[in-house]
Amino acid sequence: MAHQRRISQFGSVITNYCWMLLASSGFFLGVFAVTTIAPVHPRLMIPVPGTADCSTACPIDCVCSPSTSTTVADMLKYDIAIWNRFLIAFCLSAVYLAFLAKQRVDAAAKAEDRAASDEDKAYKSALEDLSAPRTAVKEAAEAHALALEMFPPPAEGALDPHVIAAEKTHCDAVRAFMSATEEAEKKRPIVGIARMGDVxxxxxxxxxxxxVLVNMGAGICAAGAFFRSVELQMGNPAEFGTLVVFAVPGVPMIVSHLFCLFVAVKED
Incomplete structure (x- = not known):
């Protein structure tokens, strides 16, 4: 078919979102694997000599009992496990919800393809009807050019009535063609969820x-698990700069998800 239908923005965005969800799911599973096997730094949370956590019997330069560091390591590992459980749950839920939505949109698009066959014929007929106004514009332009050749405009003064009449005919033909084009454009079928019921x-x-919201939650959980694993390997709480480094890559993800949310609410 020579013409193309307009694809609804919602249908296009949900298709692109499924590809993004597939890529983000692979990334989240990679984070899950990395944080699950995160090694413990040997200097993890070693108490500072002279504090209540360090035995007062040992010298100032001794290595204190690892009981406190082991406890903190176990707490961090527990936090990582909790974040990872939420990560997997959110990721699987997002995939399932997106699959259901995509399946319904595809079914609606196929049903609309079948229902739009009559509209396709009407639109094709409207395009064929444009041939007459298009020919009228061409003939009026040729007549205008011929009138200008026969009655060239003077250096000063009014144009010849023949030229004025030909120019007016040309302008009327152009307006008629533009109006017919707009009417034909209104008959172009739209593919998407336009014919779905309100419910x-x-x-x-x-x-x-x-x-989209659940996938954003999976991203937050992945960041939390990875952040905790970094603390586990560093042996001390992460500084503010490390937190900023983790937050910056999440900005494009948040922006893209907010765009998807906007389309889900506003567009057809």
Missing amino acids: ERRIVRGLFFLS
């Missing part, structure tokens, strides 16, 4: 909306 559309939007 069905709300369900699809809700599934997609929840999927």
Whole structure:
């Protein structure tokens, strides 16, 4: 078919989101694997000599009892395990919700493809009807050019009435062609969820909306698990600069998800 249908933004975005979800799921699973096997730094949380955690019987330069550091390491490992459990749960939930929404959108698009066949014929017929206005514009332009050749405009003074009449005919033909083009454009079928019922559309939007939010939750959990694993390997609490380094890569992810949320709420 010579013409193309307009693809709804919602249908296009949900397709792109599924690809993004596939990539982010692979990244989250990689974070899960890395944080699960995160090695413990041998100097983890060693108490400072002279503090209550360090035995007063040992010299100032001794290595104190590892009981406190082991306890802190176990706490961090427990935190990492909790973050990872939430990560997997959120990631799987997001994939499932996106699958349901995508399945419904695809089914609606296929049903609309079948229902839009008559609209395709009407739109194709409207495009064919544009040939007459297009020919009229061409003929009016040629007549205007011929009138200018026969009655060249004077250096000063009014144009010849023949030229004025030809120019007016040309302008009228152009306006008629533009009006016919706009009317034909209105008949172009739209593919997406436009023909869904209100309840069905709300369900699809809700599934997609929840999927985006849940995937953002998976990203937060992945960042939390990785942040804790860094603390576990460093042997001391991470500084503010480390937190900023973790937050900066999350900005594009948050922006892209906010765009998907906007489309889920506003667009068709």
